[in-house]
Amino acid sequence: MHITDKLFKKRWGVFTHYLAGIQNNPGNPLSLGAGGSSWNDCVRAFDVTKLAESLSRSGAGYYFITVMQGGETMIAPNAAFDEIAGTKPGEACAERDLIAEIYEALAPLGIDLYLYFTGDGPYANREIGKRFGFTEPRSDGVTMGFVKNWAAVLEEYAVRYGKKVCGWWIDGCYRDYFKYTDELLEPYYLACRKGNPESLVAMNNGVFPNYRKNYRNEDFVCGEFNDLTVIPPSRFIDGAQAHMLAPLGATWGRPGCRYSGRYLDCFVSCVSEAGGVVTFDCALKRDGSLDEEQIAALAEISTASAL
Numbered sequence: 001m002h003i004t005d006k007l008f009k010k011r012w013g014v015f016t017h018y019l020a021g022i023q024n025n026p027g028n029p030l031s032l033g034a035g036g037s038s039w040n041d042c043v044r045a046f047d048v049t050k051l052a053e054s055l056s057r058s059g060a061g062y063y064f065i066t067v068m069q070g071g072e073t074m075i076a077p078n079a080a081f082d083e084i085a086g087t088k089p090g091e092a093c094a095e096r097d098l099i100a101e102i103y104e105a106l107a108p109l110g111i112d113l114y115l116y117f118t119g120d121g122p123y124a125n126r127e128i129g130k131r132f133g134f135t136e137p138r139s140d141g142v143t144m145g146f147v148k149n150w151a152a153v154l155e156e157y158a159v160r161y162g163k164k165v166c167g168w169w170i171d172g173c174y175r176d177y178f179k180y181t182d183e184l185l186e187p188y189y190l191a192c193r194k195g196n197p198e199s200l201v202a203m204n205n206g207v208f209p210n211y212r213k214n215y216r217n218e219d220f221v222c223g224e225f226n227d228l229t230v231i232p233p234s235r236f237i238d239g240a241q242a243h244m245l246a247p248l249g250a251t252w253g254r255p256g257c258r259y260s261g262r263y264l265d266c267f268v269s270c271v272s273e274a275g276g277v278v279t280f281d282c283a284l285k286r287d288g289s290l291d292e293e294q295i296a297a298l299a300e301i302s303t304a305s306a307l
Contacts, residue, residue, distance in 0.1 A: 004200060004219055004241035007167070010061030010112065011272050012301065015169075015245055016284035017066050017253040018046075020073040023286040030255070032286045039073045043094035047288040048105040054290035055111055058298040062112035064169060064279060065102065067157065072122040075099060080152040085128045092128070099157070103164045112166045115157070119172035119180065119188070119203070121150045141179030151187035158195025167200030168192045169222060169245070173214060175205055185215045202243070211276075213238040220277070226251075228259060228267050228278070235275025242276035248294045255283040255291040261300025268301050 026035035129135030133146030204222035223244035232242035
């Protein structure tokens with residue numbers, strides 16, 4: 001058996017961006033007209049039952065959600081973050097543990113939970129970014145001091161949730177732009193594995209025309225693509241499970257579907273036969289429900305299991 005067998009057999013899943021700039025932005029339709037509240041109130045408005053119902057209708061075998069991206073707003077409490085950032089509970093990290101509640105809603109349905117994290121921390125908040133040790137200009141590159149601070153936040157989450165979280169997709173692990181090396185990526189990997197020795201880890205180095213492994217120990221490749229066209233050459237890419245992530249909408253986190261359900265079914269079948277796994281980026285509304293057009297298209301994907 002291989003550590004990625006469970007992910008491979010799921011064949012495909014759903015990924016969503018849940019961020020202050022989307023679900024709490026009055027100018028974004030996904031906020032449902034309720035944007036502009038505190039981040040705490042936004043997180044309180046998330047109905048995990050609606051999310052579970054949407055995912056169940058779509059047929060997804062697993063689900064990714066962003067813990068954060070760029071800014072200081074996190075979807076669950078984190079004492080390590082507050083200590084380093086100098087924030088109080090609820091000011092940056094939501095007081096509600098949305099991750100734990102999502103797990104409880106999805107587990108009875110057999111939908112595995114995965115999390116998205118980043119390699120550049122809360123850089124967009126300049127003061128908090130400075131306290132962690134990384135802010136603009138990000139091209140100056142990360143330091144081990146920053147990595148250890150940020151890995152402490154990741155480790156707290158990973159240890160808290162343990163085997164409830166099946167894996168992590170860590171964005172912004174750029175070798176050229178942020179000057180990441182295997183040594184600098186190692187603390188993130190160790191943090192994830194401390195919480196769950198079987199946790200799958202992928203470190204993103206950006207969009208490329210093919211499937212690529214970025215870090216020596218990663219279990220599956222991030223596979224960030226802008227569209228659904230590339231079939232993997234084999235199940236493993238330098239020992240890591242072939243995996244891709246691409247948006248169903250015009251771009252990341254947008255509603256609407258560029259593909260027919262028939263195309264999605266054919267594409268997943270082709271990728272699965274080649275040994276890969278497909279994750280679809282979908283639009284998530286403030287109340288926790290998914291875009292209906294995207295659900296309808298995903299529901300047309302065959303329920304056949306990977307061999």
